[in-house]
Each structure stands twice: as C-alpha cells, then as structure tokens.
Amino acid sequence: MNKTRTIIMFVPFLVVGIIHIVALAVGATALSGFTKPLLMLLLLAAFLFSLPRVRSEIALLGALGIILSWVGDVSLASPGGLGFLIGLGFFLLAHVAYILLFWRKLRTRKLPIVAAIYPLWWIGLVVVLAPHLGNLLIPVAVYGLVLGSMGALALRSDIRIAIGGALFVVSDTLLGLDRFLPGFDLWQVSAMIMTTYIAAQGLIAYGVIRMAWSRGVVDSKARSADVSASM
Numbered sequence: 001m002n003k004t005r006t007i008i009m010f011v012p013f014l015v016v017g018i019i020h021i022v023a024l025a026v027g028a029t030a031l032s033g034f035t036k037p038l039l040m041l042l043l044l045a046a047f048l049f050s051l052p053r054v055r056s057e058i059a060l061l062g063a064l065g066i067i068l069s070w071v072g073d074v075s076l077a078s079p080g081g082l083g084f085l086i087g088l089g090f091f092l093l094a095h096v097a098y099i100l101l102f103w104r105k106l107r108t109r110k111l112p113i114v115a116a117i118y119p120l121w122w123i124g125l126v127v128v129l130a131p132h133l134g135n136l137l138i139p140v141a142v143y144g145l146v147l148g149s150m151g152a153l154a155l156r157s158d159i160r161i162a163i164g165g166a167l168f169v170v171s172d173t174l175l176g177l178d179r180f181l182p183g184f185d186l187w188q189v190s191a192m193i194m195t196t197y198i199a200a201q202g203l204i205a206y207g208v209i210r211m212a213w214s215r216g217v218v219d220s221k222a223r224s225a226d227v228s229a230s231m
Helices: 003-026 029-050 057-076 081-104 113-154 159-180 189-230
Strands: none
Touching: 003 029, 003 189, 029 057, 029 189, 057 081, 057 189, 081 113, 081 159, 113 159, 159 189
C-alpha cells in the first residue's frame, strides 16, 4: 500500500469536511448545505482509487456503504418527516453493507468482551427516546439495532474500522437525542454530529483500504506457496 498516495487521495474529502464543519459552527447555512453532498462522493473516489483491486467484494460492499450513506445524507437534508424516514432507511442499508463487509471479508479476531457495550447502548437509547418517538419507535429501534450490530462487528477488524464504527454510533446517538429528546441542548451539536460522522466514515474507508492491501499480500503469498508446492 502506498500510504502517501492514499493520504493524497483523502485530502479533498478532509478539506471539504473541515470546511463543512466550520460552516456549521459559524452558521453559514448555504456553505454547509453545498458541502454536505460532496463529502461521500469525495470519500468514494478516494476509496476506489486507493484499493488494490476495484473488482472485488471488498470494493463492492465498501462502495455500496458509502453510496447509500450519500443518498441518506441527501434525503436527511429534505424537510419534513418523510425525508428523515427515507434517510434513515438508506443509512440502515449502508450499515447492512458494512456489516456484510466486516463479517465476510475483514474478520481478524473473535468478538471482544467490550462489544457488550453496544446492546447496552441500544437498550438505554430506546428507553430514553421511546416516550418521545410515537410512530417512529419501531423504525428508530430497528435502525439502532442495525447500527449497534455494525459497531460491534467493526471490533473484529482493523483498529481504525473499530474506532470508525464507534464514532458512527456516537454521531447517530447525538442526532437522535438532538432530534427527539426534549430539553437536549448541546453546544454546537450539529458540528459535533458531522465531525464524528465524517471521522467515522473516513476511518472505516481508510481501515478497509489497509486491510484490502494486507489481504492482497497474504493471498499473493499463499498463491506463490501453492505454485511452489505443485512444482
């Protein structure tokens, strides 16, 4: 893996991400609205151009997770409850793609004991938000279950993926509390939500790229060993 080339590929995503967060912090609504749809598109480009092979299951599932997240971002920007539900649905599908990726291709260890924090988080969040969700209780609870599963399975992969999964849970927790919990008033909450979200997606993508390269080296060595053994 060429680390310098990969970092260079991530620079546009990081720069636009910083601009977006600053725009949120200072209340530049037009700028934050313009930069948000660019984030996942730039991350997708960095992800695909940094992988050892584009035609692979890792590339497909990783790209699918990013693309579905982009559609979720665009949908959440739409006014009204329908846009929120549609965005929630696309993000749920994005987490399913990540779950399949972590489960099928990126397992390196058994599920650690710390993974128990995710079901406890899910129970606590549902208990706190349930009185205020109304008809959204089941969709939000199902989404939280899938999100927590993604975070837990990320613990079986690269440390960057594990941290990214945890930050995704933090971001969506802040979003849920800010949207549904009366009296929840956190300073610069929108900037905090997007900071953790951008970091989460970037770390997951970068971790997947590193693991894809390391898996490619292992597979190449295994093929070479097989060829040598057959001669």
